[in-house]
Amino acid sequence: MEGSKVNPAGAKSNTKFYLDDLHQGQKFVSGTHLIDADQIKAFARQFDPQPFHLDEVAAKATLFCGLAASGWHTAAITMRLLVETGLPLAGGVIGAGGEISWPNPCRPGDILTVHSEIEEIVPSRSRADRGIARVRSETRNQHDQVVQILLARLIVPRRSAPARA
Amino acid sequence: MEGSKVNPAGAKSNTKFYLDDLHQGQKFVSGTHLIDADQIKAFARQFDPQPFHLDEVAAKATLFCGLAASGWHTAAITMRLLVETGLPLAGGVIGAGGEISWPNPCRPGDILTVHSEIEEIVPSRSRADRGIARVRSETRNQHDQVVQILLARLIVPRRSAPARA
Numbered sequence: 160m161e162g163s164k165v166n167p168a169g170a171k172s173n174t175k176f177y178l179d180d181l182h183q184g185q186k187f188v189s190g191t192h193l194i195d196a197d198q199i200k201a202f203a204r205q206f207d208p209q210p211f212h213l214d215e216v217a218a219k220a221t222l223f224c225g226l227a228a229s230g231w232h233t234a235a236i237t238m239r240l241l242v243e244t245g246l247p248l249a250g251g252v253i254g255a256g257g258e259i260s261w262p263n264p265c266r267p268g269d270i271l272t273v274h275s276e277i278e279e280i281v282p283s284r285s286r287a288d289r290g291i292a293r294v295r296s297e298t299r300n301q302h303d304q305v306v307q308i309l310l311a312r313l314i315v316p317r318r319s320a321p322a323r324a
Numbered sequence: 325m326e327g328s329k330v331n332p333a334g335a336k337s338n339t340k341f342y343l344d345d346l347h348q349g350q351k352f353v354s355g356t357h358l359i360d361a362d363q364i365k366a367f368a369r370q371f372d373p374q375p376f377h378l379d380e381v382a383a384k385a386t387l388f389c390g391l392a393a394s395g396w397h398t399a400a401i402t403m404r405l406l407v408e409t410g411l412p413l414a415g416g417v418i419g420a421g422g423e424i425s426w427p428n429p430c431r432p433g434d435i436l437t438v439h440s441e442i443e444e445i446v447p448s449r450s451r452a453d454r455g456i457a458r459v460r461s462e463t464r465n466q467h468d469q470v471v472q473i474l475l476a477r478l479i480v481p482r483r484s485a486p487a488r489a
Contacts, residue, residue, distance in 0.1 A: 206400035209407060209416045222418060222479065230419055231403050235371035235396045242374060251374045253387060254395055256473075260421025308421075314387065 163281045175249040177318035178290045181277050189245030189273040192236050194228060196267040200233040227264035235260060237273050237298045245273045246294065250316040255291065257311035267301040278310075282317070289316050297322070340414040342357050342483035343455045346442050354410030354438040359393060363434040369398040386437045392429035398472045399424060402438050402463045408454035411459065420456065430472070433471040434465040443475075447482070454481050 196215070203212030207229035210217035218226045241252050264269040265271070282290040294317045298307040338412045361380070368377030372394035375382035430436070437453050440461040448456040457480045463472040 200398075206404045207407060208404070211416070220414070229400075229403070231396065231400045234399065235394075237365075238394070238396050239371045239373070242372060250387070251376070253428070256423070256425025258421070260422050261419070 164195075165303070170214065175247050177249045177263060177313075178280060178282065178292065178315040180224070181280055181292055181315065181319040183277055183279060185277040186274045188243050189240035189275075190208060190243065192240055192271045194232075194265060194267065194269050194271060199226060199228045199232065199267060202235070203229055203257055207231060211303055223264055225264075226267055228269075229315070230259070230261045230307070233261065233265045233271075233298060234309070235295065236271060237307060237309060240271065240273045240298075241296065245315075246275055248292075248315055248317075250314070252313045255312045255314055259310075262308065263300075263304045263306050265300070267296075269306065270299060273298050273300055275319065287317070289314055291315070331462055340412050341449065341480075342414045342443060343447065343480040344483040345456065346457055346480065348442055348444060349423040352440045354405035354407065354440075356471050357405055357436045358402065359430060359432065359436060360408055361391060364391060364393045364432060367400070368394055371489055372396060390419075390429075391432055393434075395424070395426045395432075395472070398426065398430045398436075398463060399474070401436060402436055402461065402472060402474060405436070405438045405463075406440070406461065410461070411478075413457075413478065413480050414483075415479070418479045420477040422474055424475075425454065425473050426443070426471060427473065428465075428469045428471050429480055430465070436463055436465060438463050452482070453477055456480070460482075 172192055200213055200321050203209065211221040211223040211227055212229050215226045238252070246252050273296050278295050280290060281295040292313045293313050294313055296309045296311065297305050299305050337442050337468055368374065376388040376392055377394050380391045392419040411417050438461050440459050442457055443460050444458040445455060457478045459478055460478065461469050461474045464470055
């Protein structure tokens with residue numbers, strides 16, 4: 160991905176975390192992604208063709224007061240950062256669902272980093288081999304402004320399945 | 325967008341709905357989008373590079389038991405359908421946030437349609453020119469299986485601003 164690079168905090172690692180390795184309050188930081196106007200417009204043409212995502216001049220007269228990334232574009236970039244460096248989970252980053260919000264617009268030139276924190280671990284009652292991790296992921300720009308908050312329910316495998324009762 | 329077409333229920337219309345025109349229980353249906361393996365892999369390469377979204381053979385050994393679209397891809401296609409035919413709102417489809425879940429995987433060959441229902445109208449207390457519409461949007465495949473549920477808070481302009489108290 161153009162503009163994507165790994166910072167020390169989000170360095171790629173071979174360590175993969177199982178549900179048993181996670182604990183409440185545990186934090187992870189991703190690498191970074193530089194978003195520019197071309198990326199914003201290309202995503203918008205394909206998935207969210209509205210003036211505030213397509214054209215700088217037209218965007219000025221809208222609620223956004225200038226070009227801004229589609230929220231779904233921010234979500235997609237966030238996923239890329241989580242998958243590659245931000246959340247080294249065994250089995251990958253598999254979301255069952257969650258809550259999403261965009262407190263501030265994401266602008267051309269923003270350098271995005273994802274800060275994640277484990278909020279809760281919920282072993283599955285029906286499946287001994289997995290559980291749910293509730294994870295809060297804040298996507299922040301270079302000014303530390305939060306452009307997206309994702310509260311996700313992720314499916315995470317267990318390191319060793321306990322014997323069934 | 326390849327594979328995107330408008331069905332009678334989701335025909336493009338010049339009618340744009342303001343907050344004042346919406347009511348609880350009101351329903352909208354989008355046009356359709358045919359998703360295929362090439363689209364699924366192309367999105368995954370850019371935003372969600374995990375085996376269950378990239379490769380049919382590798383995907384079989386995963387939780388998904390076969391190639392499936394990234395949830396964020398389903399969200400992006402849903403947005404395209406909402407913007408073009410599914411939710412003809414004055415001011416466009418502008419989300420403040422919401423809840424999202426993926427009850428069933430979205431597979432190559434799925435023909436997606438978005439069924440939306442207005443759940444609540446909340447005029448803004450601080451801004452007389454707008455309000456929030458809470459909208460439930462189900463993205464369904466050709467078998468009427470729900471591949472995504474989005475409960476969105478959308479910012480919708482009012483037709484005429486009432487006088488301030």
